[in-house]
Amino acid sequence: MSHPNEVRPYRYSLSEKLYLPLFQGMWITLRHFVKNLVRRKPEYTIEYPEERRQYSHRFRGHHILTTRPDGSLRCVACFLCATNCPAECIHIEAGEHPDVNIEKYPVVYDIDMLRCVFCGYCVDACPEDAIIMSNNYDMAFFNRAQSIVSKEDLQKPYTVDPSVLGYRPSYPEEDAMRARLREGVVDLVEEARRRHEASPEPPKAAAG
Amino acid sequence: MIGESWITTQIAALEGWAQRNSFWPLPFGTACCAIEFMGTVSSHYDMSRFGYEVVRFSPRQSDIMIVAGTITDKMAPVMKRIYDQMPDPKWVVSMGACACSGGFYRAYHVMQGIDEVIPVDVYVPGCPPTPEGLMYGILQLKEKIARSHRAQAKKEDSRGTDGDRSDAAA
């Protein structure tokens, strides 16, 4: 079988030759213009920083080191996160823990935020639930030294606002939702439709 | 004499105010981050709300360079030259892991951070950063510039009064 060895370019129709469909295009932009003019709030624009996009709770943002009820780090310095990190951005130095039940703890636990590619592999690797990620993407540094975040700073976001949790190994509320789904209590498509009809604004959460 | 220094500091303040509220960014986009940069300037995030929408590809017309994406050793001289072509005052935002530090490309052809060749004012981590992240970085830069203007004004002020005193002594 041979392939076509010549091209058959598009043939203009009469109306195209006369530039008529241009008016159709102008009508489209005019429609958008008027629609945006009469709308009180811009339909699509997210007015950061006053308004924030609703990211899901799997968002891979700034890391968090979780703590035990007594306030000590859950991390046992097993180095799995550092091993699994493709960017090799985690630096750990282990030390003996005074509590005999806990073998080791990290004396130093630094993440180089500028090396990090936020792939979530450290969270996947952690066998202790000790490192999770937050929903926090507001990060900027003025120099490279500032970007090496120590274990003290990594604990902070967790205590500030637990609702900004991001990527982590298990999602209890999601599992509960799924259980209800299996029992036939909720129909997600129906629910989304209902929610959508209830609010004429395009739901930002569903849109992303 | 006092009046003159008052006028110059006011003009400087006005200039600083204008500068930090109307950056003309030069997007030096090479890779994935450039796609997020496009997202930042398009309608969902709309950078023009801050006055930063005049994206110029000519270095002669821009005052803030947003390096978005991996800079390889092959690209480095190009980036350096473009930076040199920008008129002063100029600032550099390094967007994303690759531009900041090379990211996870610890490799034979990738520059380990653009600060090897040009000075960087703000590093924005992320791979790529979200548009919000980039905006946060630029707003931080705005703050930084405002701070430096205030410091400058203070210095001018004190120098101005020093000058008056010496004049009086003379």
Added chain:
Amino acid sequence: MAPTVTVPTPLPEKFPEGTVVEQEGMDQPTWVVQREVLKDLALELRDGPETQFDLMLDLCGTDYPERDQRFEAVYHLYSLPRGERLRLKVPVTEDVPTLPSLIDVWKACDWFEREAWDMFGLRFDGHPNLRRILTHEAFQGHPLRKDYDPARRWILTEDKIYRPHPQPPEGEDDDDIFERMTINIGPSHPAMHGTFRVVATLDGETIVASEVEIGYLHRCFEKMAETHTWQQVIPYTDRLNYCSSFINNVAYCKTVETMLGIEAPPRAVWARTILSEFSRIMDHCVANGSTLVDAGALTNFWYMFQPREEIYGLLEACSGARLTVSYGRIGGLSADLPPDFEARCRRLLEIIPPFIDDVDGLIAKNRIWLDRSVGVAAISGEEAVNWGWTGPCLRASGVGYDVRKAHPYDLYDTVDWEVPIFHGGDVHDRYRVRMAEIRQSLSIIRQLLDRGMPEGPVIVDDPHIALPSKEACYNQMESMIYHFKLIMDGIQVPPGERYSMVEGANGELGFYIVSDGGGKPYRVKVRPPCFPMMSTFSRLIEGGTVSDAVVSLGGLNVIAGELER
């Protein structure tokens, strides 16, 4: 155009004994060819009525330092009419690493041979311009050789930058040569989409000769893949074609899965198909949006970016990142689908079409756009195949090759869809193919959603491949041990090699992977769909004006991350 015959290619008899030997135990027919007969064999394979290998997909080098003949050049051929694949391996020694250039047989070999020279130091006799292509001018050594240190860098200074002066072939126009001018476009130029450099010699406004320089985004993906574990390569694959990163995940994972002899569970396959199609829509949106920007139609860029942002929302809900998703894992997906996955998809199916219709309404019949695009950078199907094209651009030239139809994977053979084909071969038809494919993708997604989400896990239940669930890991000693072992040693892939492909947004995205049985890949070669297309760029723009060159680059949708890896 589904291929009808798939008969393994018989070994040719006319070559001397031992020069062409079939290698046993391979995933596809593999011949070991001595370099003396390579060119004759290639011609025979291309033109023989029983072979018809018209498409040269990929050429790469491999390095086995312990062998007598250290290097191997590996060709992947495909026969469009027969739907048959063939791999040729040409072993060469380190002392004399020379092969005949096959540029006369398949023009696609042009850049691939330069790449093999750059990366491995294989020399191709008869190649007109065997220069480095991916690394820079001051680079020394051949980085993909096994004895090259991955972090060894060379510094390029401005005085060493290559300055091409493309000269048109000697011809009738020699008398007005004094009017010619050579201009440099890129690598930092808005029309060059970031990282390409074109040096064009102009006669008036017409480009009479040009040279394309790439490599400004060579991020050493293949070397990085060799220094990381199998699972760790996935974030790197995201950054190949960053406009549709999930498709890269799928392509890589599928290749490794076939090497392991496993299959992703039905739920993962279902999700992979849907998300791949959404990724394709995103990619086509960028391609068409940026082409239209280059032609001056900025409004469409905003309209085209809306569906993208909406799809980002879905991908972020699944994986946690907007662009570089890293959602695929060898054996399935990294996490279960979010509970509202189906509802979100349905919502996207409602949101996307109005934007596509708006763009079509603005553009499809707009004479200004037609004048800018019809007949621009036209290439016939036959020529495009010879240059190694695949994907939407090839389908715009009238050749209906689509991996999803020709070699169905995932769920593509269970849904009802068609391959859009146009015959103009120009920028306009590339635009139309992409628009039609967006609609087809929406239809595929709708059918799959109607079928319902399969129940079950999203990753294989094999402790040697997939990490055990966190609960098991916390509570069972055995799972904990597997967890540690898997992270420390990585997946152990049995020795062997495999080429497997998916239909990427730009064409056939193939992965050729060699394993030596260790925890890291021995060699990973990506078959980047836009690499052969970009190598045609000089041919496409010569004879046109500079403004046409700008539009045609957008039409090809060359993604630097994938082109230069």
